[in-house]
Amino acid sequence: MKPRVTSIEIVDALLGYTVQNPIFPRFTVEGHAGELIAIIGRNGVGKSTLLRALAGQQPLLSGIVNIMGMPLGELSRRQRAKYISFVPADPVRVANLRVRDFVATARFPYSGWAGGLSPDDWQVVDESLTMVGIDHIAHRDIMTISDGERQRAMIAFALAQDTQIILLDEPTAFLDLPNKFEVVRLLSQLAKSQGKTIIYSTHDLQGAMGEADMVWMMLPGGLVHGAPEDLALNSHFRQLLDNTQVRFDVRSGTFQNYRQYHYKIAIEGEGDGLTWTRRLVERLGFEVVDAVSIGLMVRIIVGKEGSNWEIVKNGETVFTANSLTELAKNLSEFGRDLTAD
Amino acid sequence: MSSEQLAYKSNRSGRIVLFASLAILLIALFVLDLFLGSVRIPVADVFKILMGQGDNEVWQTIVNDFRLPKAIAAVLVGSALSVSGLQMQTVFRNPLAGPYVLGISSGAGLGVAIMVLGASALGFGNASGMLTGFSLVGAAWLGALLVLMVILAVSLRVKDIMTILILGMMFGSAASALVSILQYSGSEPMIKAFVIWTMGSLQSVAGVHLGIFSASVAVGLLLSLASIRILNVMLLGESYSKTVGLNITVARVVIFASTGLLAGAVTAFCGPIGFIGIAVPHVARMLFKTSSHGVLLPGVLVLGSAVMLFCDIVSQLPGLDRTLPLNSVTALLGIPIVIYVVFKNQKFAGV
Numbered sequence: 001m002k003p004r005v006t007s008i009e010i011v012d013a014l015l016g017y018t019v020q021n022p023i024f025p026r027f028t029v030e031g032h033a034g035e036l037i038a039i040i041g042r043n044g045v046g047k048s049t050l051l052r053a054l055a056g057q058q059p060l061l062s063g064i065v066n067i068m069g070m071p072l073g074e075l076s077r078r079q080r081a082k083y084i085s086f087v088p089a090d091p092v093r094v095a096n097l098r099v100r101d102f103v104a105t106a107r108f109p110y111s112g113w114a115g116g117l118s119p120d121d122w123q124v125v126d127e128s129l130t131m132v133g134i135d136h137i138a139h140r141d142i143m144t145i146s147d148g149e150r151q152r153a154m155i156a157f158a159l160a161q162d163t164q165i166i167l168l169d170e171p172t173a174f175l176d177l178p179n180k181f182e183v184v185r186l187l188s189q190l191a192k193s194q195g196k197t198i199i200y201s202t203h204d205l206q207g208a209m210g211e212a213d214m215v216w217m218m219l220p221g222g223l224v225h226g227a228p229e230d231l232a233l234n235s236h237f238r239q240l241l242d243n244t245q246v247r248f249d250v251r252s253g254t255f256q257n258y259r260q261y262h263y264k265i266a267i268e269g270e271g272d273g274l275t276w277t278r279r280l281v282e283r284l285g286f287e288v289v290d291a292v293s294i295g296l297m298v299r300i301i302v303g304k305e306g307s308n309w310e311i312v313k314n315g316e317t318v319f320t321a322n323s324l325t326e327l328a329k330n331l332s333e334f335g336r337d338l339t340a341d
Numbered sequence: 342m343s344s345e346q347l348a349y350k351s352n353r354s355g356r357i358v359l360f361a362s363l364a365i366l367l368i369a370l371f372v373l374d375l376f377l378g379s380v381r382i383p384v385a386d387v388f389k390i391l392m393g394q395g396d397n398e399v400w401q402t403i404v405n406d407f408r409l410p411k412a413i414a415a416v417l418v419g420s421a422l423s424v425s426g427l428q429m430q431t432v433f434r435n436p437l438a439g440p441y442v443l444g445i446s447s448g449a450g451l452g453v454a455i456m457v458l459g460a461s462a463l464g465f466g467n468a469s470g471m472l473t474g475f476s477l478v479g480a481a482w483l484g485a486l487l488v489l490m491v492i493l494a495v496s497l498r499v500k501d502i503m504t505i506l507i508l509g510m511m512f513g514s515a516a517s518a519l520v521s522i523l524q525y526s527g528s529e530p531m532i533k534a535f536v537i538w539t540m541g542s543l544q545s546v547a548g549v550h551l552g553i554f555s556a557s558v559a560v561g562l563l564l565s566l567a568s569i570r571i572l573n574v575m576l577l578g579e580s581y582s583k584t585v586g587l588n589i590t591v592a593r594v595v596i597f598a599s600t601g602l603l604a605g606a607v608t609a610f611c612g613p614i615g616f617i618g619i620a621v622p623h624v625a626r627m628l629f630k631t632s633s634h635g636v637l638l639p640g641v642l643v644l645g646s647a648v649m650l651f652c653d654i655v656s657q658l659p660g661l662d663r664t665l666p667l668n669s670v671t672a673l674l675g676i677p678i679v680i681y682v683v684f685k686n687q688k689f690a691g692v
Binding site: 076080081084086090094097102111157 | 352570573574576577578580581583584585586587588626630631632633
């Protein structure tokens with residue numbers, strides 16, 4: 001196995017505007033080549049401040065950031081622009097700007113104020129467009145492409161800037177579900193294939209758990225980092241949700257609203273039918289229990305024409321529903337008759 | 342080759358055709374501007390005079406000392422205002438910005454007002470000779486440069502571009518307020534003289550003035566040409582400017598200096614000519630369908646010159662003995678364009 005290249009080290013960093021009142025506790029963490037790192041945390045915890053500090057756009061209160069072994073503070077503007085690129089959260093909105101011209105602006109650190117772009121520069125630009133899969137719309141006006149395409153164009157910008165480290169501020173915020181998944185997947189692939197360190201902030205926990213190599217979780221008590229699975233197993237996701245009405249289900253790895261159950265019910269059945277019936281009754285305020293001794297039960301009967309759901313009360317079938325919608329309608333009526341014993 | 346690429350290629354050759362047609366239009370308007378005027382000079386004679394073979398001395402004087410400098414001034418004014426307007430729209434990322442947003446012309450106006458109205462208020466008499474002399478141009482220059490220096494000093498310290506924009510507008514308003522006070526206490530003939538200055542004119546730019554004027558515009562344009570790539574970066578906004586390592590403060594100082602030279606020179610020599618600087622960049626964007634300053638800058642240069650020549654021709658009311666104030670012509674031509682842009686860009690997607 002190749003030795004891991006440490007591309008970014010953050011040592012004893014303190015974020016904020018005044019030393020008396022830092023916005024986040026001191027922390028130390030590092031990132032490596034080929035890693036996709038997700039920064040997770042509640043609104044206002046300091047994710048954007050951290051990204052800006054890593055981009056060299058805002059100084060740390062104290063502590064050091066090393067980029068490829070060099071202190072960030074000692075790099076000139078142009079050197080920094082060759083090591084770190086930053087993709088802002090708000091989409092580019094400039095009329096009459098062609099996608100390819102937009103991405104070409106990223107070559108600025110390599111050509112200076114007066115010089116034009118060389119054929120090599122244009123090749124880098126075109127390769128970047130191909131890598132994110134938007135070469136076919138290279139000559140379109142950036143205002144006329146979709147949000148997903150625009151986000152890819154912004155990622156292509158960072159690729160064309162050709163930096164070891166790419167920082168992205170909430171790259172999936174404006175995207176629909178498939179685009180959210182695809183963009184994070186794309187970032188993960190780029191980290192692996194290009195050996196880059198890609199660090200992005202996000203509220204999309206599912207996406208981060210699915211693709212990120214590392215999660216930097218900014219909790220009120222400090223920074224926790226590790227593989228997303230570790231953080232799930234060690235109940236850090238639960239800490240993230242402290243004092244909220246949302247809970248993390250360790251078994252399924254999903255997030256749910258915290259529920260208070262008023263009734264108990266048993267379910268007889270298996271497979272997908274069981275999963276979705278369970279979700280339905282829980283949403284209606286029933287706690288699912290194993291014991292059949294409970295007075296109320298739903299029995300799933302899988303037939304050729306589709307499934308049926310029997311509501312069984314004290315051993316007697318009192319209603320048969322042919323859809324979960326119908327089951328829901330009748331179950332809430334039976335639920336009202338019961339007391340939570 | 343995909344249809345996208347084909348469209349791009351045709352777009353590119355279309356652009357060359359567009360530049361060529363604009364250049365031809367510019368030359369045609371320039372020649373037309375030389376022919377038209379209150380004295381009728383036959384076309385053939387105008388050409389003879391331009392070749393240095395004229396035999397009518399009066400006509401020679403009219404063409405060489407009045408019409409030719411005026412046409413050249415129109416070209417310089419048109420390109421200076423359009424280029425500085427384009428720069429300001431990009432730097433402030435605001436479609437309604439123009440050459441005067443920094444308060445440059447108000448500063449020049451204040452300089453002229455102090456010169457013209459202040460002198461009369463202090464009892465220096467009705468020296469109307471002042472109005473064409475160096476003193477007037479000097480006073481306007483001083484006022485413009487003073488405001489420019491303040492803007493540059495502010496932009497070295499203030500990071501937020503909106504703050505700079507608001508400061509520029511406030512300087513402008515303060516200068517206008519002072520001008521009002523001076524007008525209130527000035528003598529009637531001097532007030533009229535000042536009002537006529539505010540209407541704009543290409544008439545007084547000749548001889549040595551034309552030399553200084555051309556030199557100032559040339560330096561301003563050179564700074565602007567050197568800033569093409571910076572402008573392309575700044576168009577994307579502050580985040581992108583920072584990530585690609587642009588020194589925003591230095592970039593602003595260079596562009597503001599260029600704008601100050603261009604707008605300051607125009608105001609000093611020709612008065613505060615409005616709307617060309619706001620409208621022409623929008624027309625250029627519509628024609629060239631690009632935001633790249635490598636195309637837009639030469640584009641507004643040619644287009645702005647042509648538009649200014651056209652305004653000058655219209656202001657002379659060809660066939661009549663009267664002329665219109667230049668500022669009224671540029672305003673009536675520019676306002677519909679600005680209104681069109683406002684309606685078209687209701688969402689204001691940047692410039």
